[in-house]
Amino acid sequence: MRIHGAGGPVVELVDVVRRYAGGNGAPALAGVTVAFEAGTFSAVMGPSGSGKSTLLQCAAGLDRPDGGRVRLAGQELGTLREPKLTQARRRRVGFVFQSYNLMDSLSVWQNVLLPQRLAGTRPDRAWAREVLHRVGLAGRENDRPGQLSGGQRQRVALARALAGRPEVIFADEPTGALDLGAGREVLALLREAVDELRTAVVMVTHDPAAAAWADRVVFLADGRVVSELADPTVDTVAARMTAVTAA
Amino acid sequence: MIRLAIGTLRRHRGAYLGTFLAALLAVALLAGAGLLLFSVLTATPPADRFAAATAVVSGTRDVTLTTTREKHKKGKTKTKTERLSGAGTLPADLAPRLAALPGVARVVPDAAFPVELATTAGPVRGADVAPVIGHGWSSAALTPYRLRAGHEPAAGEAVVDSDLAARGGLTVGDEVRITTRTGVRTLRLAGVAAPTGRDALPAQGALFLADREVAAVSGLAGPTAVAVLAEPGADRAALLAAVRARVGGAPVLTGADRVRADLPGALPDYIGPISVFGFTIGITAFAAIFVLTGTVALGVRQRLRELALLRTIGATPRQLRRLLGAESLVLAAVAALPGLPLGVLVAHLVAARFRHLGVVPAQFTVRINPVVLLLAGFAGALVTLVAARFAGRRAVRVAPAQALVETVVAPRGGVAARAAVALIAAAGAVAVLAFVPLGGPFGMGMTFISSALLLCAVAAVGPLLVRLVSAVPGRLSAGTGAAGWLAAATTRVEVRRTAAVAVPLVLMFGINAPLLLNGELTARLAEDQQAARLAGADTLVTGAAGLPLDTAKRVATLPGVTGAAATVPTRVVLAQGGKPQDYAAQGLLRIGSDDVLDLAVEAGALSGDGTFAASADLAEAYGWRLGDEVPLWLADGEQVVLRLSALFTRYRGFGELALPATLVAAHDPRGLVSAVALRHSDGAVAERIGQHWPELRVVPTAAATRTDDGNQQGAWELLVVVSLGFTAIAVVNTFAISAAARRREFADLRLAGATARQVHRLVDREALITVLAGLALGVAVTSAVVVPFSLAQDGVFRLVVAPATYLVLLGGVAGLGLVAGALPVRLVLPRRGLPALGDR
Ligand SMILES: Nc1ncnc2c1ncn2[C@@H]1O[C@H](COP(=O)(O)OP(=O)(O)OP(=O)(O)O)[C@@H](O)[C@H]1O
Numbered sequence A: 001m002r003i004h005g006a007g008g009p010v011v012e013l014v015d016v017v018r019r020y021a022g023g024n025g026a027p028a029l030a031g032v033t034v035a036f037e038a039g040t041f042s043a044v045m046g047p048s049g050s051g052k053s054t055l056l057q058c059a060a061g062l063d064r065p066d067g068g069r070v071r072l073a074g075q076e077l078g079t080l081r082e083p084k085l086t087q088a089r090r091r092r093v094g095f096v097f098q099s100y101n102l103m104d105s106l107s108v109w110q111n112v113l114l115p116q117r118l119a120g121t122r123p124d125r126a127w128a129r130e131v132l133h134r135v136g137l138a139g140r141e142n143d144r145p146g147q148l149s150g151g152q153r154q155r156v157a158l159a160r161a162l163a164g165r166p167e168v169i170f171a172d173e174p175t176g177a178l179d180l181g182a183g184r185e186v187l188a189l190l191r192e193a194v195d196e197l198r199t200a201v202v203m204v205t206h207d208p209a210a211a212a213w214a215d216r217v218v219f220l221a222d223g224r225v226v227s228e229l230a231d232p233t234v235d236t237v238a239a240r241m242t243a244v245t246a247a
Numbered sequence B: 001m002i003r004l005a006i007g008t009l010r011r012h013r014g015a016y017l018g019t020f021l022a023a024l025l026a027v028a029l030l031a032g033a034g035l036l037l038f039s040v041l042t043a044t045p046p047a048d049r050f051a052a053a054t055a056v057v058s059g060t061r062d063v064t065l066t067t068t069r070e071k072h073k074k075g076k077t078k079t080k081t082e083r084l085s086g087a088g089t090l091p092a093d094l095a096p097r098l099a100a101l102p103g104v105a106r107v108v109p110d111a112a113f114p115v116e117l118a119t120t121a122g123p124v125r126g127a128d129v130a131p132v133i134g135h136g137w138s139s140a141a142l143t144p145y146r147l148r149a150g151h152e153p154a155a156g157e158a159v160v161d162s163d164l165a166a167r168g169g170l171t172v173g174d175e176v177r178i179t180t181r182t183g184v185r186t187l188r189l190a191g192v193a194a195p196t197g198r199d200a201l202p203a204q205g206a207l208f209l210a211d212r213e214v215a216a217v218s219g220l221a222g223p224t225a226v227a228v229l230a231e232p233g234a235d236r237a238a239l240l241a242a243v244r245a246r247v248g249g250a251p252v253l254t255g256a257d258r259v260r261a262d263l264p265g266a267l268p269d270y271i272g273p274i275s276v277f278g279f280t281i282g283i284t285a286f287a288a289i290f291v292l293t294g295t296v297a298l299g300v301r302q303r304l305r306e307l308a309l310l311r312t313i314g315a316t317p318r319q320l321r322r323l324l325g326a327e328s329l330v331l332a333a334v335a336a337l338p339g340l341p342l343g344v345l346v347a348h349l350v351a352a353r354f355r356h357l358g359v360v361p362a363q364f365t366v367r368i369n370p371v372v373l374l375l376a377g378f379a380g381a382l383v384t385l386v387a388a389r390f391a392g393r394r395a396v397r398v399a400p401a402q403a404l405v406e407t408v409v410a411p412r413g414g415v416a417a418r419a420a421v422a423l424i425a426a427a428g429a430v431a432v433l434a435f436v437p438l439g440g441p442f443g444m445g446m447t448f449i450s451s452a453l454l455l456c457a458v459a460a461v462g463p464l465l466v467r468l469v470s471a472v473p474g475r476l477s478a479g480t481g482a483a484g485w486l487a488a489a490t491t492r493v494e495v496r497r498t499a500a501v502a503v504p505l506v507l508m509f510g511i512n513a514p515l516l517l518n519g520e521l522t523a524r525l526a527e528d529q530q531a532a533r534l535a536g537a538d539t540l541v542t543g544a545a546g547l548p549l550d551t552a553k554r555v556a557t558l559p560g561v562t563g564a565a566a567t568v569p570t571r572v573v574l575a576q577g578g579k580p581q582d583y584a585a586q587g588l589l590r591i592g593s594d595d596v597l598d599l600a601v602e603a604g605a606l607s608g609d610g611t612f613a614a615s616a617d618l619a620e621a622y623g624w625r626l627g628d629e630v631p632l633w634l635a636d637g638e639q640v641v642l643r644l645s646a647l648f649t650r651y652r653g654f655g656e657l658a659l660p661a662t663l664v665a666a667h668d669p670r671g672l673v674s675a676v677a678l679r680h681s682d683g684a685v686a687e688r689i690g691q692h693w694p695e696l697r698v699v700p701t702a703a704a705t706r707t708d709d710g711n712q713q714g715a716w717e718l719l720v721v722v723s724l725g726f727t728a729i730a731v732v733n734t735f736a737i738s739a740a741a742r743r744r745e746f747a748d749l750r751l752a753g754a755t756a757r758q759v760h761r762l763v764d765r766e767a768l769i770t771v772l773a774g775l776a777l778g779v780a781v782t783s784a785v786v787v788p789f790s791l792a793q794d795g796v797f798r799l800v801v802a803p804a805t806y807l808v809l810l811g812g813v814a815g816l817g818l819v820a821g822a823l824p825v826r827l828v829l830p831r832r833g834l835p836a837l838g839d840r
C-alpha cells in the first residue's frame, strides 16, 4: 500500500508564504523551505504566533499557501483540486489537531475508523484495536468523546491518525494536555511509528523534553525557519529555544 | 439585561435569523387573521336605504328564544337568536295607525323583495353582482331616490336605479323582464332614479313598481317594514315612545340600526364569514404558535454551550433566564416591525381572494385597527418569551463545567412531563374523534382540533417517536456507504435535533392533509349524492336565476314528461334546548308517476302538504320519530308545525329537510325553483321547453351534478394555501437553523478526511431519514383523523381518500424537506472549498 517515493522526502515545502487577511502586514509564513523524510521524527518549535500551526496546515494540504510549493509524497499539492486534495490527504496524512476535532455523535471506535470509512477502504480493525490499546484507551471504544477527559480525547485523535497507517503524521502539540506519563506514552507511540512503520512524524511542541524524542528540531520565528538542530537533547533544545526567543 | 441581550443578538445575528423569521411570520399571520376577524366582526352595512326615515318599524328578522332554567334557586334566563334569511311582514293596517300619531309627517309601508331583472340581452345585476331588490315607488322617498329621467312607475311599469340602467343598457321606454316567486312579467321602463350623489346604493340594485302592484308581484302579505318620517321640530323622544306603544313589540329602529329593517338578502352577509375567519385565525394561530415554539426551543438548545460559558463566568441560572427572556422580547419586538405591516398585507391579499370567491361580500374591506395589531405583536412576544423560558428552564441549569468540554448536553429529564402532555393531548384528540358527531356541521372544525391536538402530542414526545420511526430508514441507510452509515449514526444519536427538524414536516403534512382530504371527501360525497339523487332523471331544467313555481309546474306537465321534481332552496330554523339553528332545506314538488329525485328514503314516504322529510342524521340529532309533529320556522320567521313523514339519507348538496314547495315559495322571499329534474318518454320535450321558455336552460343530468358549494370549497383551498405556505417556510427555516449550527461538525468531518461531496451526501441522507420519519408521523396523524371522519360521513373506511391529492402532498412535503435539507449545507460548505480551520 505504501508508495515509497524514490527515497526523496515525504513532505517538501519550498519558499512557502502564507499571508492572512487582516494580519497587519506580517505574513504567518514568510518563505519557508523545509523537507521531512520518511522514517524521521521532526519537531517544530518556536514562540507562540510564530507560524507553527500554519506550517503544518500548509504541509498537510489543509490550507493553500499564497506562494511557494508543497509536495506531499511526490505529489504537487498546488495542482490538486478538491476533492482530490482531500482524497490524497486522507490516504497519506494523519493529523492530530490542537483542538481534537472528533465527531461528537460517534463513539471512540467509530471516530478512529472514520477516515478509512470515508475513504471507502476496509478498516484494519485489528490494528485500530492495537492502536487504541497502545494509547491506553482499550475498553473505552463505546464511549462518546463527550465522556472523555481532554487528554483522553487527544489520545483518540492520535489513535485516529495512526489507525490509517499514513505516510506522515502531523501533530500539533499532541502532549500539551497530557500528564507526564501519558505524554511519554504518546511520544513513544510516535517514535515507534517512525522506527517500525517508517512514518514521517512532524510534531509541534513547546516542551523541550518532548522535542528531545525527535531526530531533528526546526525552529520558527516570525514565519521563518531560523534554526535547526539534529539529534536534540533536552538541554540543547532549551538552549537553542532561549536563543531563538531572545533574537 | 436588555443591553446584554441586544449585544448577544447582534453578535449572533445568523443564529437568530431563523427565530427572527419565525417570529416575523407568526406575528404577520396573527395580525392578518386578527384584522380579518376584527373587520368582519365590526363590518357595518355600507349604506342605509332608510336614511331619510326618522324611525323604522321592522318585521321579524330573526328567531329569538328565551329559556328560563332553575339554577341554584335562581331562574337564569338565556336568550339565543338565529337570523332569518328572509323577512317577516307587518300587519297592513299598522301604517295608517302610526300615521295618526302626533308629530308624524308621513308613514311609508316599505316592501323589499328579491327580483331577477333581465333584458333581452340577459340578466342584469348590480355592481359586484349585487342582487336587485324590488320596492313600491313610495319607498324611494326613504333613501331618498330621485328620478333622473322619466316618471314614476304606473301599473305595468318600473323604475330602476341609474347603475342598473347603465349595466343593462336601459333607457326609458325599454322593456324589461322581471322574475319573482309569483311569476315572470314584462314591464316598461318608466324612469331612472338614483340616491343623492351616487348612481345606486352599494350592494343592492333597486327596482321600483307602482305601489299597488307590490303585493301581487312580491307575494308579500304586508310591508316588511314601516318607516316613520317625523314632522320638522317634532319631539322625537315622544314620537318614538308613541310608535313603540303602537307596534306591539316589533322593533323600532333608529339611527344606524335602521338598516336592520332592510331585507337580509339586500345587505352584505357578514355573519357567514365570521365562522370562516374564526377558522382561519384558529388554524393560523395554531400553526404560528406551534412553529414559533419549536424554532425558539431549537435556537436555545443550540446555544447551550454559550449559556454554559456564561455560567462559568458567574452568571446565575436566574440571570440566564432573564437574559433569554430579554433576548426573546427584543427579538419579538424587532420581528414585529416588519411583521405587522406584512400582516396588513396578508389581510388585504386574503380579503381580496375571499371577495373574489364570494366568501365575503364584495363590500368587505379590511379595517386596520391598532389594538388588533398591538395584540398580535404582544401575542408574538408572549409566545416567544414563554417558549424561550420553557426551552431554557433546563438549559439555564446546565453545569458551568460543560462549557469546558466539547459536547454540551442539556440536562435530561422532563420526560414524565412531556409524556403527560402527549397523553393528555392524544386523549383529547381521541375524545373529540369519538364523541363529537363528525358528520355534523362542525365535523371539519372538530377534525382540525383533533389533528392539532395530535400534533401537540407528537411535538411533546417528538424525539421518542422519531427514534422509533427512523429506526428502519436509519438501518437501511447504514448499509449504503460511509455517508449513509454516518447519517444513520447522527440521526440516531442527535435524535432531538432530528425531531426538531422532523416536527415541522409532521405539522405540514398532518395539518394540511386532513384539511384537504376531508374537504375533498365532503365535496365528492355531495357530488356523488347529487348524481345518485338524479339518477332517475333525464334532463335538468334551470333558469339564469331560477324559475317561478308556476313555470316549473307547467314544465313538469308538458306532454311526454313522465315524472318531474322541482326544488326551491331555502333555509329553515329548528330549535333544540332553546337554541335556534338554521339549516339548508328544499321545497320539493313532485309531479308525475315516475320518481326522478331519489333521496334514498330510509323510512316512511315523501308525502304532501302538512308533512316534511328530514335527513336521518338530523332526525336522530333532534330525537324525532316518524309521525312526530315538529315546529319549525320558515325563511320569513313564520312558525309552522309539520308532520315528519319520511327519513332520507341523500342530503349532501341538497339540504337536511324537504318541505312542500308551495309552503317554501310562499315564505321564502326569493321562492324560486332552482332546477326541475325531468324524466320523459320522448326527446321532443327539450324542444318544447325551448319553444315555450327560451330563457330556460335544458341540460342532461349527467352534465349537471355540480353542487352549489363551490365558494366554500374555494375558501377552504385558500386556507390550505395559507397554511401550506406558512408550514413550508417553517420546514425550510428549521432545516436552515439546524444546518447553520453544524458548521463546526461539518468542518470536523472535513478534517477527518471527508470530501465536501461526502458531507453533502451525508446531509442529504440525513434529510431523507428525517423526511421519512416526518412523513410517517404525518401520515399517522392524518390517518387518525381522516378515517373517523370518513366513517362518520358514510360509514366507509377510507385511508387515502383521494390518491392524487395524497400523492401530491406527500411528494410536495418530501421534495420540500429534501431540498430544504440539501441547500443550506451547500451554502455553508462549497464543493471546492478547503476544510475550515478557523472560526471555532
Ligand atoms: N485564521 C487566521 N486568520 C488570521 N490570522 C491568523 C489566522 N490563523 C493564524 N493567524 C495568524 O498567523 C500567525 C501564526 O499563527 P499560528 O497559528 O501558525 O501560530 P502558532 O505558531 O501555531 O502559535 P501557537 O504556538 O500559539 O499555537 C499569528 O500571528 C496568527 O495571529
Ligand SMILES: [Mg+2]
Binding pocket: A052, A053, A054, A098, A172
Ligand atoms: Mg498553534
